[in-house]
Amino acid sequence: MKLPWKRALKLLPVLLLMAALTTAPAVADDSTARTTSGWNNFSCKPSADHPRPVVLVHGTFGNSVDNWLGLAPYLxxxxxxxFSLDYGQLPGVPLFHGLGPIEDSARQLSAYVDRVLSATGAAEADLVGHSQGGMMPRHYLKFLGGADKVHALIGLAPDNHGTTLNGLTRLLDLFPGAEDAIDGMAPGLADQIAGSDFLRELNEGGDTVPGVSYTVIATKYDEVVTPYASQYLSGPGVRNVLLQDLCSVDFSEHLAIGLFDRLAFHETANALDPDHATPTTCFNA
Known part of the structure; x- marks a missing residue:
């Protein structure tokens, strides 16, 4: 059955936005997707050299496994x-998460960090997030007491100030009701549009909270979180890194920086253990 053309036109920006914010490839077999190798081991005890557990926070349309098949084994x-969690699930939508209201997702992160700290006996955790997963934890840090439980937040291409999707989100004004449709279908997408109520509240009064170290790792070839400099944070304890300043021939875009970019992985390791950081160059790839 074909959609009436007016309804199809109304849904067009919704479909475009959902496609543009995709951050993880589809997996055909759910049992395969849930398989991990060496992480999410709740009997793991942090070492003296690395005393804080690392919690990986996937991006929009990602999940706790697919987003981290490169970085988790690396760490x-x-x-x-x-450790890695699933958050922002919608009923009847397997594997593709990060779509629910971001405030709710931050509460899921809070509960998961508590579980990790209880299992490991650590006082604090470090968070590493891709895309929405690098921005959403800031709500947890600012409003849910996370700053007392988190030492560092490292964002890989985080949409800290939302995204314009290279101007695509401005098209929503041309389609009456489109923004409401996005909010109804996948509120986590609407929350990430530059200028959303969620982002205004998140960034009001400053980007950071005391006591947390922040690192943003960005690529100028990001086609999803645009403009790429909107990913950067300002405030005490912030380090903003552009991969192309470290290696001009790194052409990674939004997906690659979280999935398999070895320079981004090396910078993540440096941020997790700055006392033993080593220079990141093209030769780290």
């Missing part, structure tokens, strides 16, 4: 206790 190999 496990370096003797970190690594």
């Amino acid at each position: 496990v190999k370096r003797d970190y206790c690594v």
Whole structure:
């Protein structure tokens, strides 16, 4: 059955926005998707060298496994206790998460961090997030007491100030009711549009909270979180990194920076253990 053309036209920006914010590939077999290698081991005890567990926070349309098939083993190999959660699930939508209201997702993160700290005996955790997963934890830090439980937040291409999707979100004004449709179908998408009520509240009064170290790792080829400089944070304890300043021939875009970019992984390790950081160059790839 074909949609009436007026209804199809109304849904067009919704579909475009959902496609543009996709951050993880589809997985055909759910049992395969749930398989991890060396992480999400709740019997893991942090070492003296790496005393804080690392919690990985996936992006929009991601999940606790697919988003981290590169970075999680990379960190496990370096003797970190690594964990990852699913958040922002919608009823009847398997594997593709990060779509629910971001305030609710932040509460899920809060409960998960508590679980990790209880299991590991650590006083604090470090958070590493991709895309929405690098921005959403800031709500947890600012409004849900997370600053007392988190030492560092590292964002890989985080949409800290929302996104214009290279101007695509401005098209929503041309389609009456489109923004309400997005909010109804997947409120986590609407929350990420530059200028949303959620982002205004999140960034009001400053980007950071005391006591937390922040690192943003960005690429100038990001086609999802635009403009890419909107990812940057300002305030005490912030380090903003552009991959192309470290290696001009790194052409990673939004997906690659979280999935398999070795320079981004190396910078993440540096941010987790700055006392033993080593220079990131093209040769780290």
